[in-house]
Amino acid sequence: MPVQLLNPDTLSQPEVYAQLSIAEGSRLVFISGQVAHDAHGQLIGDGDLSAQAEQVYVNLNAAVTAAGGQFDDIAKLTIYIVDYEPSKMAKLGEGAVRAAERLGLDLVRPITLLGVAALGEPDLLIEIEAIAVLP
Numbered sequence: 001m002p003v004q005l006l007n008p009d010t011l012s013q014p015e016v017y018a019q020l021s022i023a024e025g026s027r028l029v030f031i032s033g034q035v036a037h038d039a040h041g042q043l044i045g046d047g048d049l050s051a052q053a054e055q056v057y058v059n060l061n062a063a064v065t066a067a068g069g070q071f072d073d074i075a076k077l078t079i080y081i082v083d084y085e086p087s088k089m090a091k092l093g094e095g096a097v098r099a100a101e102r103l104g105l106d107l108v109r110p111i112t113l114l115g116v117a118a119l120g121e122p123d124l125l126i127e128i129e130a131i132a133v134l135p
C-alpha cells in the first residue's frame with residue numbers, strides 16, 4: 001500500500017479524517033469530481049445528502065479500481081457540499097458510514113471540505129475529487 005495515514009501527536013486527532021498521508025508510489029491518479037450518478041447516469045438520492053454521499057464514495061472506489069488501484073491508495077479527498085452548514089456533517093457522515101459498510105472499506109483520508117453555492121447540475125448536493133498514488 002503506497003499511502004500511509006498519520007495523525008501526529010502535535011496536531012488535533014480527528015475521528016473522521018487523517019491529518020496527513022505519506023505517499024510512496026510511481027503513478028499519480030487524479031480522479032475528477034465524482035457525483036451521485038450511477039453507471040447509467042441516473043441521479044441517486046435526489047434531495048438526500050447522505051444517499052448522494054454514499055453513491056459518491058461508491059463511484060470513487062469504482063474509479064480508483066478502474067485505474068488498477070484500491071481505495072487505500074487514495075491519498076487526499078476534496079469534498080464540495082452545496083450550501084454547507086455544520087449540520088450537514090451528520091448527513092455526510094451517514095452516507096460515508098453506509099458506503100464504508102457496503103464496500104468493506106475504511107474511508108478515512110485527509111480531506112478538505114468546501115461549501116459551494118452550486119455544482120454542475122442543480123440536483124447535485126455533493127461532489128468529491130481524489131488523488132491516489134499507485135505502486
